[in-house]
Each structure stands twice: as C-alpha cells, then as structure tokens.
Amino acid sequence: MNLGFFTMPIHPLDKDWRLSLKEDREAFLLADELGFTEAYVGEHVTDKAENITSCIAFLAWIAAATKQIKLGTGTVNMPNTHPAAVAAGMAMLDHMLDGRLIFGISPGGLMSDAELFGNLDADRNEMFLEAINQVLDIWAGEPPYNFSGKYWNISTQKTLIEDIGQGFIAKPLQRPHPPIVVTAVAPFSKGVTEAAARGWDPTAEPANWRVAKSVFVAKDPATAKAYATDPDGPYVYYYRSLFTKLKINGRIELFKTRRDQPDDEVTLEMICDKLIIYGTPDSVADQLLAFQEEVGTFGTLLYAGKDWRDRELGRESMILMAEKVMPRLSAGTSKQSNAAE
16 A cells, blocks of 8 residues: 545635645655655635645645655646646646656535636536546647637637747646546545546556545554544544535535435534544554455555644654554555465
8 A cells, every 4th residue: 555645735714824835835745755655735716724726836836846756636626727728737747747747637626616717507527527628639639729619619720830839738748648536525426437437547446546534643642632633623623624515515425424324413523533543653553454444455545634733743643654654554454465365
C-alpha cells in the first residue's frame, strides 16, 4: 500500500488567508520529504473555509519546490471552466512538474460554485462528460480546432497562423495525457462506472484505487483523543462543515452506514465516531488494517489533510503516519498475504 495526501482543505473562517495557504503549502512539501507518493488539492471559488480557489495555481506554486511526489488536481470542477482553458492550463502544469501531474476531475459538488457559474440547474454530469471529451480531443488533435458541443464550441479556424504558432493549444508532457482520476463519494457511483468504461482510475483493479481517510496520530493516546475529538478542533470542524452542506443539499445519504438508515440517525457525533481514526502509531495501524480487511485491498491510502490548529501536532501526525504507521501496515499486509498463500 502506498501513502498519499489529499486536502480540500477546510480552514477556520477567521484565519488569515496567507497563513492557511502557507501551512497548506508546507504540508505538501512535508509529504514530499516523507516519501508520500502522490498528493491532491481541491478547489472551490465561493467557500471561505475551503479557500483554495484554483488547484492549478496552487500546484504551480509548489511545483519547483517538490522533488519526487506526484501532484494531482483534486479536482478540477469541469462544468465551471472552459475546456480549452483546462487543456492549456493542465498541459503547462504537466511540463512544470516534468510529468509528475495527475489529472483529477469531477462535476463539482459545491452548490454555490454551481450557482456562480450558471449551472446550478443544469445537468452537470452531462457538462462534465462534454468538457473532458473536448479536453482529450484538443490534446489528441492539431490546429485548427473545430469542436461543437451542447455547452462549449472550440475553434481557431478563422485566426490560425500556423507558421508563427498562433491558434495552437499546448499538449501535456505525458502522452497521450496525464493519468486521469475521478472521485467517488456516493455508493453505486455513476461517475466511477463511466470512468472505468473509459479506462480512467479508479478501475476494477484494486491497485488503482485511492481511499482517503481522516487520521490523526500522536505519541500518546490522551493527546490523540483530545485533538481528534475536540468539538472546536480541526477534525470535528471538518465534518461539521461537510455535514451542514450535505444536509442542506439533501445529500445526507453520503454519511449513512446502510442504505435504509433513517435520516435522524445520521448525526455529527455518529459521523465523527465512524470516520475519524486516531491514536498512537500502533493503534492507528491496527484500525487501518481492520478497515482494509473490511473494504478489501486498495493501492493508496490518502491521508486527509486538516487545518493545522496546532502546527506541531499537525506535522507530527504526518511524520508518525509515514515513519511509524506505514511500516506496520506494510508488515500487516504482507502477513495477510502470506497467510492467504
């Protein structure tokens, strides 16, 4: 199992934006130093808490400061951006990263962003498919481009000057394109079905699956419990924000443990108890091994980044995860495999 990193992120509303961006950047650089294999950052335009407004801009900011880690958009919300702008921006970012880019895409889930960009009442899944198809057509084609769609038209036929390069849209360094990944938060996800049919990640191969988990690791159990369960701490704050949004938008089923579970059973306390893993390195390793046994094998565990309310505890948790927990997971996985053989 590989160790990766994912952050949306969700910060306190009154936190200095410069500080939260600096800490988010530092978390990615620390992940690179610790040998995390990949790291993803989300984007939202109209959310004061989830305040990274462009994952492309953020990854460009840290590209030259990282050495080996693959960096991913987590995700580009395709209906909110013109496909040609996505194709050009991602192509440049792939070159800046010397081919270390992973292209994460989705229809977008923040309703205020959808309203802002005029697609609140549109079929965003249909927009998503048209947009990614046009991006791939741009990368596969040559100018002059001439694509007509329901939502976007793309052409440089009238203005192409081929001998000086005008009317050309850049291609990524990785050919035919960077690896494409999609997110899944709902059971029986139509997006995953569509992605698998196109050969994008995740597919039916377990090694291609990434699973994000909220994990906090500390040297002693008392510190771990206090920080992870504090009603005003970053872990509970994270799920309070998500729970509020999903409940208002009628998507509370994403937190249900069974499909017929009554809505009134889905509480913040239940969500935090179910989804936050915390403890010492040994305790966390045991909980993650039990989780893996429950859901089956997968290729990469994504450590879900939270706000660094306590900078030292936030850093220490990532360090302990990489240096103490992962060796236990690898050993546990190997023992299970050997037993099966």
